[in-house]
Amino acid sequence: MRAVFLFLLVSALSVANLAFGASPRTNYLLYCSGCHLPSGVGNPPNVPTLHDELGRMMAVEEMRAYLVQVPGSSQTPLTDADLAAVVNWILQEFNAETLPEGFRPITTGEVSAARQTILADPLKYRIRYWKDYEE
Numbered sequence: 001m002r003a004v005f006l007f008l009l010v011s012a013l014s015v016a017n018l019a020f021g022a023s024p025r026t027n028y029l030l031y032c033s034g035c036h037l038p039s040g041v042g043n044p045p046n047v048p049t050l051h052d053e054l055g056r057m058m059a060v061e062e063m064r065a066y067l068v069q070v071p072g073s074s075q076t077p078l079t080d081a082d083l084a085a086v087v088n089w090i091l092q093e094f095n096a097e098t099l100p101e102g103f104r105p106i107t108t109g110e111v112s113a114a115r116q117t118i119l120a121d122p123l124k125y126r127i128r129y130w131k132d133y134e135e
């Protein structure tokens with residue numbers, strides 16, 4: 001039953017997507033929530049949470065690109081503009097409390113540039129410019 005419901009939900013969202021252009025929330029549900037869950041809490045340590053720490057990361061310039069260079073982001077079928085909107089939605093929806101003062105939303109241009117560079121080792125980059133996942 002649950003599988004049928006999910007199938008119908010995803011089908012309905014896909015049709016809405018084609019007909020109207022999807023909202024960032026819908027794109028998050030379609031392309032990210034399979035791993036990060038609809039609530040964004042993920043399943044640590046295998047799939048990280050998207051709450052709170054991403055907002056703090058935004059105080060470090062190099063970490064803006066990181067959000068779209070992790071494989072789940074960079075390899076999504078979403079366009080650069082739609083991916084920028086999803087990442088900004090995640091920041092506003094799950095990280096509003098921790099975003100730095102004067103935070104500038106991620107632009108489509110930044111996403112296009114960041115997506116050209118594949119991170120061989122996302123964790124190494126994360127530790128270099130930010131820090132390891134918290135225990």
Ligand code: HEC
Pocket residue numbers: 028031032033034035036046047048049050053054066067068070071072073076086087090122126
């Ligand atoms: C197939 C599962 C999967 C999907 C789908 C997925 N992710 Fe992820 N995501 C991960 C995993 C696993 C990590 C941990 C880093 C790594 O190993 O890639 C991660 C890490 C991240 C991080 C970094 C979190 C941190 O604290 O360092 C962000 C941001 C992120 N994902 C965003 C997204 C967005 C946006 C989408 C949808 C467009 C998405 N992910 C889709 C599995 C996924």
